[in-house]
Amino acid sequence: MGNINYDFTGRTVIVTGAARGIGLEVAKHFNNSGADVVMVDFDGDEVKQAAETIDATAVQADVSNTDDVERVVQDTLQRTGRIDVVVNNAGILRDRVLWKLTDEDWAQVLNVHAGGTFRFTRAVVPHFRAQNYGRIINVTSYSGIRGNRGQANYSTAKAGIIGLTKTSAKELAAFGITVNAISPNAATRMTASIPEEKVSEVTGPIARFADPAEMANAIAFLASEEAGYITGVVLPVDGGVSM
Ligand SMILES: NC(=O)c1ccc[n+]([C@@H]2O[C@H](COP(=O)([O-])OP(=O)(O)OC[C@H]3O[C@@H](n4cnc5c(N)ncnc54)[C@H](O)[C@@H]3O)[C@@H](O)[C@H]2O)c1
Secondary structure, three states: OOOOOOOOOOOEEEEEOOOOHHHHHHHHHHHHOOOEEEEEEOOHHHHHHHHHHHOOEEEEOOOOOHHHHHHHHHHHHHHHOOOOEEEEOOOOOOOEOHHHOOHHHHHHHHHHHHHHHHHHHHHHHHHHHHHOOEEEEEEOOHHHHHOOOOEHHHHHHHHHHHHHHHHHHHHHHHHOEEEEEEEEOEOOHHHHOOOHHHHHHHHOOOOOOEOHHHHHHHHHHHHOHHHOOOOOOEEEEOOOOOO
């Protein structure tokens, strides 16, 4: 998979959930495009190993913890003097039909997806406003757009991310900041447990899961300086399944 070729030289990019899957491909992509990449993940060992392969900075942090998120932003600003792009990608699943969901399943999923996206957005806004520039890319899901059996918590969190994307796009446009989301459909550990007979149902007309690098291309476009007139958009990068 080739790289869409936007130049991120001199830019600092934070990617959450970067130890594997989509986040890792996004980190690689920005690294190849010249950015200083900060790879954030709950799994400290895995993200450290992943970052060593591409010469990025690994940080163990939990996006559902405000102190962790503030620490990542402050340490990054101290080290590089700037942050230009945040990709809010970290995610978990706690799937069960809704009548079996526990309060913990509910709270954890909302707190990681919607809460983590909110915390990172809030943490970078003062800096983005001061430099009058910033790009925020959130990661939502088909489940948040259309609903999905077994995912009442996840679809609520992902729908919440759409609301947050649009509201922050409106609040931040005056400060040179754009906020957009993608809705992916890629082969990762998250989709690996989908049974073979269900794959065609969830992949749409293009009838395959994407390479996670295809998500990175879309994110890089939305994160580019050139996409400055695009904000509040939810871009399905899903082979057409959400049509
Ligand atoms: N793969 C798909 O087709 C698909 C479809 C729709 C949405 N998504 C979304 O894309 C994003 C990435 O998914 P993926 O398929 O690469 O999943 P993945 O499970 O391979 O990767 C998720 C990463 O997030 C990290 N993470 C989880 N909780 C965290 C926390 N509290 N703090 C920091 N890091 C944390 C995990 O350790 C992991 O490295 C998720 O938000 C997911 O909901 C994926």
